[in-house]
Amino acid sequence: MRVFLILFSALLINNYVFIRFLGICPFLGVSKKLDTAVGMGFAATFVLVMSSVITWFVNKLLVAAGLEFLRTVSFILVIATFVQFVEFVIKKNSPSLYEALGIYLPLITTNCIILGVAILNAQAKYSLLEAIFHALGAGLGFLLALVIFAGIRERIELYELPKPFEGLPIALILASIISMAFMGFQGLIKL
Amino acid sequence: MLIVYSTLLMAILGFAFGTFLAYSAKKFEVKEDPRVEMVKAALPGANCGACGYAGCEAFAKAVVAGKVTPDMCTPGRASGVAEKIKEILKQNAPS
Numbered sequence: 047m048r049v050f051l052i053l054f055s056a057l058l059i060n061n062y063v064f065i066r067f068l069g070i071c072p073f074l075g076v077s078k079k080l081d082t083a084v085g086m087g088f089a090a091t092f093v094l095v096m097s098s099v100i101t102w103f104v105n106k107l108l109v110a111a112g113l114e115f116l117r118t119v120s121f122i123l124v125i126a127t128f129v130q131f132v133e134f135v136i137k138k139n140s141p142s143l144y145e146a147l148g149i150y151l152p153l154i155t156t157n158c159i160i161l162g163v164a165i166l167n168a169q170a171k172y173s174l175l176e177a178i179f180h181a182l183g184a185g186l187g188f189l190l191a192l193v194i195f196a197g198i199r200e201r202i203e204l205y206e207l208p209k210p211f212e213g214l215p216i217a218l219i220l221a222s223i224i225s226m227a228f229m230g231f232q233g234l235i236k237l
Numbered sequence: 238m239l240i241v242y243s244t245l246l247m248a249i250l251g252f253a254f255g256t257f258l259a260y261s262a263k264k265f266e267v268k269e270d271p272r273v274e275m276v277k278a279a280l281p282g283a284n285c286g287a288c289g290y291a292g293c294e295a296f297a298k299a300v301v302a303g304k305v306t307p308d309m310c311t312p313g314r315a316s317g318v319a320e321k322i323k324e325i326l327k328q329n330a331p332s
Contacts, residue, residue, distance in 0.1 A: 104250070113243050120250055127254040134265035141267075148291070 049179040052172075056183030062159045063191035064221075064228040069159035073191060074217060075150050082146040083196035084189070089136065089151065091185025093128045094160050098181035100124045101164040102174050121164045122155070129155045159184055194224060272301045272329050279321040280313060287311040301326070 062068045069090075076086045101121050108114055133151055137144045144151065154160065163184045167177040198220055207216055276297040284292040288309040290299060299305045300322060307322035308314070 107246070111242055111246065113239070113246060116243055116247065120247065123247075123250055123254060127258060130258055131261050134261050137267050138265040 049176055052176055053179045053183040056163075056180050057187040057190065058228070059231045059234055061187045061191060061228050061231075062162065062184050063188060064225040065232075066162070068162050069157050069188060072150050072153060072157055073188075073195065074214070074221070075153075076147060077192055077196040077199055077217075079146070080193065080196045080200060082143070083192040085136075085140075085143045086147060086150065087185070087189030087192045089132050089147070090154055090157060090160070090188050091182070093125065093132055093154055094163060094181040094185040094188075095178060096128050097121075097125045097160060098164055098167055098177050099174070100128075102167060102172075102177045105168045117165065117168060118161070121161060125160050125164070126155045159188055191224075195221065198224075270301055272325065273297050275325050275329065276300055276322050279318060279325060280310060281316075281318065283312050285312055 056062070060066060063070065063073050072086060072090070076082050101124050104120050104124060105117065108116055108120065129152060132154070133144075136147070136151065163181050167180060172180060195217075199217060202216060202220070211219070273294075274297075277293055280293045280297060282293050286292065288296045288305070288311070290296040290305075296305070296310065300307050307326070308319040310318050310322075313319070
């Protein structure tokens with residue numbers, strides 16, 4: 047039961063994009079089209095879940111050896127490995143998605159959500175199952191944020207906006223409004 | 238002692254992930270046009286973007302695909318990169 051609380055807490059109530067404001071760079075970068083947004087969301091979710099499993103074991107190792115100060119370095123190493131792996135797979139299986147994601151695919155490495163989840167897992171001393179559900183919730187929350195935002199942005203493209211608001215400014219305003227909407231989930235679950 | 242342990246641990250981790258990546262790179266290898274690699278080697282490799290592409294690799298791909306003429310590389314103009322690329326494309330033209 048607790049794992050589902052963690053899942054929904056990371057997905058909705060503490061949505062990493064809209065409430066914790068992590069991972070804003072890919073959120074604004076790849077949300078222009080719905081299909082690239084979905085691809086990005088799933089790639090990030092995969093990296094999140096895999097890296098949180100490995101970092102859980104790495105963290106156990108670090109704590110046992112008394113080397114907690116190596117957390118950030120070794121977690122980045124794990125994350126970079128999985129991002130590179132995802133890049134290989136996408137390049138092989140879906141060249142069009144590879145082209146569409148472009149620089150944002152290797153930039154998953156520096157996506158703060160992934161390092162953030164790994165470090166929060168370590169700090170909250172989650173069990174392996176809880177860590178996996180936390181990462182899954184964070185990844186699905188990121189996917190949800192991207193899909194909602196890409197859908198709105200695709201539609202807003204069709205309207206004639208005042209010149210100063212075209213492009214990124216209106217995107218930032220929209221993001222703030224969705225963020226306010228997500229604040230409505232606050233207090234839904236007490237963890 | 239702490240330094241020895243941390244160095245050892247990072248070395249083991251790096252080696253393990255490096256092996257995993259080398260294996261998956263072979264497994265998921267994508268066959269690319271060998272001319273792209275040759276053109277890329279002839280370019281200055283500054284990734285300056287003066288040609289209008291995201292980097293030397295993107296420019297090399299575009300040249301091989303025939304989307305752009307080889308003389309768009311500004312930093313390579315003095316050392317005759319355009320001629321080298323034309324030579325590569327002529328010698329390795331697909332029959």
